[in-house]
Amino acid sequence: MVIVRRTKQRQAILNKILSAEGPLSVSQIHGRASEELPRLGIATVYRTIKTLREEGEIVSVELPGEEAHYESAGRGHHHHFRCWSCEQVFDLGVCPVGIPSGTTLPGGYRVEEHNLTLYGRCSSCVAT
Amino acid sequence: MVIVRRTKQRQAILNKILSAEGPLSVSQIHGRASEELPRLGIATVYRTIKTLREEGEIVSVELPGEEAHYESAGRGHHHHFRCWSCEQVFDLGVCPVGIPSGTTLPGGYRVEEHNLTLYGRCSSCVAT
DNA sequence: CGTTTTCTGATATTAGTTTATCATTCGTTG
């Protein structure tokens, strides 16, 4: 059981994660939350992320070759797009993977899950 | 590093990578090559991987939430399957991602590349 | 051979991420 108090830090951190357009890294969360709480410590960010995960409010997102990112739980099955220019990660609504869970591929691989990341340029970076 | 000598270490490391069924981590490469060269140092593995990449013989493979893996270059566009039981990574021949390079998704995301990892159980682990 | 010079192996070092520690702050409750 986790006793949780309503602190400014916790509210700012959770707010930044929930209102983000995609998963955020620890340093991104720290940077954004620091805008309203300039003395916010990085340890508090790590601690709060840990409790928010235990409470099921956020989930971790693993991207190839990067540190863990975190986003709101309950967004359902979706994937991510990483922009090569602004280096931000965005949630996508589409799932272009044509392999239902339980499919067995040639070679006998029984697929239960998949992780897809798309790369390119986001709309605002394409425009410039 | 222009001059490359044919050492037992280099041959063993390259052989393990080229003959693998999928990309290998540094510790996996070290473990497998150590079977024939018991005194092989981990630094030699890192050094050899670096030169093999510079020569274009191998490429790095990034898997979500894992250290870099390495496999033979020139295997073309493909994806990977990670077995939850034996924890090995296998190359797949299929590409079930229905997004050609250059596609623009809703939201204006211009997709140029993708990275897909499938998860489940491999044939030998399903059998047991 | 024998000389030259790269390569190796053991270890130290660097770099990055995450957790632990602890005095202080501050949210909560009666």
Next chain:
DNA sequence: CAACGAATGATAAACTAATATCAGAAAACG
């Protein structure tokens, strides 16, 4: 409003991955 205790912030410490160092081993080549 007082007091208890969880949360914070600064910092140290722990881990892991990757590179640097350097004496000695061993390819390459005349």
